[in-house]
Amino acid sequence: MKNPLPHEIHKYLVKVILFANALSDKIQKHFKMKWSLQDMSLSHQARQIKPSATLTLNEKARQLRVLGEPVIHLGIGEPKNKAPIGAILGSAGKLNAGDVKYTPTDGIPSLKKAIIRYTEEYYGRLVSPENIIVSTGAKQSLFNVIYSIVDPQDEVILLAPYWVSYPEMVKMAYGIPVIVTPEDGTFYHRMEDIKRSVSSYTKAIILNSPNNPSGAMYPPDFIGEIVDFCETKGIYLIMDDIYHRLVFSGKKWEPGYKYTNKDTENSKIIVINGVSKLYGMTGFRIGWVIAPRKLTEIMVNIQANTTSCPSVVLQAAAEGALTGQQGVVDNLRMTIENNRKVILSEMKAINDVYVFPPDGTFYCLPDFRAYSQDSVELAEFLLEKALVVTVPGVDFGMEGHLRLSYAGSVKDAIEGVERIRWALDPEAPNEIFIGDRKCIRDWM
Numbered sequence: 452m453k454n455p456l457p458h459e460i461h462k463y464l465v466k467v468i469l470f471a472n473a474l475s476d477k478i479q480k481h482f483k484m485k486w487s488l489q490d491m492s493l494s495h496q497a498r499q500i501k502p503s504a505t506l507t508l509n510e511k512a513r514q515l516r517v518l519g520e521p522v523i524h525l526g527i528g529e530p531k532n533k534a535p536i537g538a539i540l541g542s543a544g545k546l547n548a549g550d551v552k553y554t555p556t557d558g559i560p561s562l563k564k565a566i567i568r569y570t571e572e573y574y575g576r577l578v579s580p581e582n583i584i585v586s587t588g589a590k591q592s593l594f595n596v597i598y599s600i601v602d603p604q605d606e607v608i609l610l611a612p613y614w615v616s617y618p619e620m621v622k623m624a625y626g627i628p629v630i631v632t633p634e635d636g637t638f639y640h641r642m643e644d645i646k647r648s649v650s651s652y653t654k655a656i657i658l659n660s661p662n663n664p665s666g667a668m669y670p671p672d673f674i675g676e677i678v679d680f681c682e683t684k685g686i687y688l689i690m691d692d693i694y695h696r697l698v699f700s701g702k703k704w705e706p707g708y709k710y711t712n713k714d715t716e717n718s719k720i721i722v723i724n725g726v727s728k729l730y731g732m733t734g735f736r737i738g739w740v741i742a743p744r745k746l747t748e749i750m751v752n753i754q755a756n757t758t759s760c761p762s763v764v765l766q767a768a769a770e771g772a773l774t775g776q777q778g779v780v781d782n783l784r785m786t787i788e789n790n791r792k793v794i795l796s797e798m799k800a801i802n803d804v805y806v807f808p809p810d811g812t813f814y815c816l817p818d819f820r821a822y823s824q825d826s827v828e829l830a831e832f833l834l835e836k837a838l839v840v841t842v843p844g845v846d847f848g849m850e851g852h853l854r855l856s857y858a859g860s861v862k863d864a865i866e867g868v869e870r871i872r873w874a875l876d877p878e879a880p881n882e883i884f885i886g887d888r889k890c891i892r893d894w895m
């Protein structure tokens with residue numbers, strides 16, 4: 452889009468917006484303490500919950516885009532594909548029939564049947580409808596699980612880098628997140644470190660493999676060990692498998708169930724999955740849990756008293772996706788694998804930034820500590836100078852890193868990384884075109 456404003460006025464407006472944003476952040480930080488003491492009408496617990504880092508940066512990017520600024524968004528957590536045809540037809544069928552009412556709290560039987568088939572195919576396990584609860588996105592599934600198993604002061608072990616919502620959900624259930632960091636320079640954890648973090652209060656460990664934000668997938672040996680440990684100790688192992696088919700380089704994802712000889716009723720494994728990422732159906736908001744019946748019953752009670760049930764239209768869409776052409780997931784994986792190749796090769800050009808090659812997902816988490824120890828400051832700097840959105844690693848428990856998404860276009864991945872390099876690396880050329888504007892680096 453051609454910018455209608457004269458260049459100087461436009462530049463000035465951009466500066467004003469960025470300054471206003473920075474000022475508002477500072478004021479909020481400054482007064483947070485005061486407000487938290489004064490505003491007793493808000494629950495103490497609710498005030499502990501952090502805002503979403505991604506949404507804050509999205510809003511800044513949106514404001515700049517409104518001004519016609521050529522912002523590149525490398526913070527996106529969703530693929531660009533169109534919804535699968537099976538999903539569109541499924542949901543349209545419900546709408547055309549005007550058949551849009553409450554459903555059973557735990558999901559419509561035909562979708563549960565599709566989930567049973569899915570679980571048999573990808574997990575090699577036959578579960579019953581009573582082991583399944585369908586929810587409004589995997590996010591609600593996770594919340595239902597955590598709320599159902601965590602008592603006040605119970606501990607839940609999170610492996611850093613972890614998905615941003617895990618600690619907040621644990622806190623919402625009055626539990627305590629206990630963070631285990633990986634072996635230095637890797638995104639893998641040692642079983643000794645995990646075992647050392649377990650106490651008599653430990654209720655669960657959350658494992659997300661492949662992982663958002665690092666893209667790392669744990670090796671089968673580790674999965675075997677952690678499953679065995681949790682089954683023996685009686686600790687729940689919540690396996691967030693939301694990216695399990697977006698795996699690259701011929702690597703094979705393995706389900707936790709493969710490593711237990713316990714049946715579903717007696718196993719401590721709880722599986723989370725959904726259609727958001729694999730089918731690129733983020734807006735359809737359907738996820739599910741596979742768990743022992745007793746736990747499922749509790750979750751159904753919670754869901755019945757919060758959202759009643761997921762929308763029937765969206766459940767029909769999820770059923771359409773699960774029972775339709777599975778080539779859509781393979782196509783998505785191939786597109787993303789190609790984007791991954793491109794972004795990894797582009798990142799090599801930035802001096803002193805190490806990128807762990809992701810095994811899966813559509814994220815990577817490069818280490819920018821050679822340039823800054825403060826990932827929030829770095830992300831803000833890159834947005835201001837290079838108009839590139841990234842997500843600060845500190846929100847994933849990994850300071851000094853930035854999460855980059857390659858779920859968008861190859862063009863954005865190439866140009867986004869080129870701009871980051873220009874903004875940070877003294878060896879990069881001093882001039883760059885951002886949109887139709889020639890920019891000169893004058894800060895180093």
Ligand SMILES: Cc1ncc(COP(=O)(O)O)c(C=O)c1O
Binds near residue numbers: 693
């Ligand atoms: C690791 C992980 N788990 C769960 C979710 C939630 O998925 P949904 O969109 O189905 O709620 C996300 C979404 O970003 C995620 O990255």
